[in-house]
Amino acid sequence: MSSGEVKKIDKETQKITLKHGEIKNMDMPGMTMVFKVLDPSLLDKVKVGDKVKFKAEKRNGALVVTAMETVQ
Template identity: 60%
Template sequence: MKPLSLQTMALAALIAMPLTISLPASAQTASAAPGTPMAEMSDGEIRKVSKDTGKLTIKHGEIKNLDMPPMTMVFTAKDPAMLDKVAVGDKVRFVVIDEGGKMVVTEIQPAK
């Protein structure tokens, strides 16, 4: 077997280098659904809770992971049990992901 040339070893090291770089702790935010990229928590206020449809209307600030400006919109709750934890007027922090064009709240908690 022929030894690897210096150029081949250098190229292999350059290719492998990005695999060893990790995100800084500040870039790691609230977790999204398994298998999806990390998503930040966003601030919002509950405007409507529709238990029969499994949806929440939230007036929210910027949603950075979706590059979405502040607005009021309807979201689907990933887990219907989330709807029992909030009421109209509650200030919340929440995680939302885009599942094939459907905006889904994966996590919600009272704002501090």
Template identity: 60%
Template sequence: MKKLFTALFTLVLAAAAFAQSALPQVDGEVRKIDTDAKKITLRHGDIPNLEMTGMTMVFRVSDPALLAKVKAGDKVRFTVDKVDGALTVLSLEPAT
């Protein structure tokens, strides 16, 4: 039974990692960072996985350390998905 549980748990973790890596990267620009609230305001292009057109909006971040990588005015590439009902940035990096 323990082996079955371990195998199922490993499968669930692998599926979650694959799902996150399958999210499309979106181009954007940082408008504002609120480290206390763990939020970032981004002007972004279309987000296909959310069927959202380009706009400027506030997102929650999955990891507050992401906010230290960028500053207002930076061009970025990011992934975003709905987590616990909130639009959440899962990855964020300066655009090259």
């Protein structure tokens, strides 16, 4: 899982903006970017400013968050 901070949540389009560290499974350096979410209910569990751990992968050409949990 990768670490990140929630910057924006868009429930209408089922997208989340994360400022994240390195995503090793995608060979991606840290940056801020928009991801789609596989399960829209993930967006109900976080708010802007939350620190999270998440899993992301490429599906049908889109970057998708497949799992996410808040970190204390």
